[in-house]
Amino acid sequence: MINIIIFGAPGAGKGTQAQKIAELHKLQHLSTGDLFRKEIKNKTDLGIEAQNYSSKGELVPDTLVIEILKKEIEKHPESSGFVFDGFPRNLNQAQELDKMLDEKDTQIQAVLALDVPDEELINRIKARAKDSNRIDDQNEDIIYNRLDIYKQDTQPLLDYYKQQSKVYKINGVGSINEITDRLNKVIDKLV
Ligand code: ADP
Secondary structure, three states, X not given: OEEEEEEOOOOOOHHHHHHHHHHHHOOEEEEHHHHHHHHHHOOOHXXXXXXXXXXXXXXXXXXXXXXXXXXXXXXXOXXXXXXXXXXXXXXXXXXXXXXXXXXXXXXOOEEEEEEOOHHHHHHHHHHHHHHOOOHHHHOHHHHHHHHHHHHHHHOOHHHHHHOOOOEEEEEOOOOHHHHHHHHHHHHHHHO
16 A cells, blocks of 8 residues: 655645545545535534634644544545545644554555745635635635644644655645656655
8 A cells, every 4th residue: 555645734735736646646535624625515513513623724623533534544445545635734643644554554655745935825825715615715814823733733743754754845836747746756666
C-alpha cells in the first residue's frame, strides 16, 4: 500500500492536487473537509455537530474526525492506498492515523507539504469564495482564524514526520499541472 499525506495551509491547493494524484496513481482520495461538507449537506447528527466548529474555522473535535475517517477507510478495504487531504491536523490525529494504518500492516510513506506564502493563500481563498458556497471562505476573520489554527496546531506536525524522514517540501506556487508534476516526481520514487 502507498499512503500519502498532502499537507498544507488552508488554500494551499491540497484538495485539487490530492484528487489528481489519487486518480493518477489509483489511490483513494480521502478529504475530511469534503466528508464533513457531505454530512452537513445531508443534515446528519455528525454534520450538525461538525458545522458548529467548521463554520467558525475551528477544528472539529478529534472524536468526530476519527469516527468519520474510520468509516471511510473501512469502505475501501481493497484500496491500494490513500491520499489523505486535510488530515491529520494535530498530533493526536497523527497518532490515531498511525494506529489505524498499523492495524492494516501499513504506514505513511510520504508527507508532501505544499509551500505557499500567506498572502497568496488569502488571495486564493477569497477568489474561491466567489464561486464556492463554503461559509468558512466568505469572511476574513474566519480565514485568519483558520490560518492561525493551522500554524498553531497543524504545522508543528511537520516535526513529527520530519523525525521519521517523511517530509518533502513542494513549491505550491505555479500552475496546477506544474505542481502536480512536482508531486509526482516524489511519488514516482516511492512506488
Ligand atoms: P481548508 O484546509 O481549506 O481549511 P478543509 O476542506 O480541509 O479546508 O476543511 C474545512 C473545515 O473542516 C476545517 O476548517 C475544519 O473545521 C474541518 N476539518 C477538516 N478536517 C479536519 C480535521 N482533520 N480535524 C479537525 N477539523 C477538520
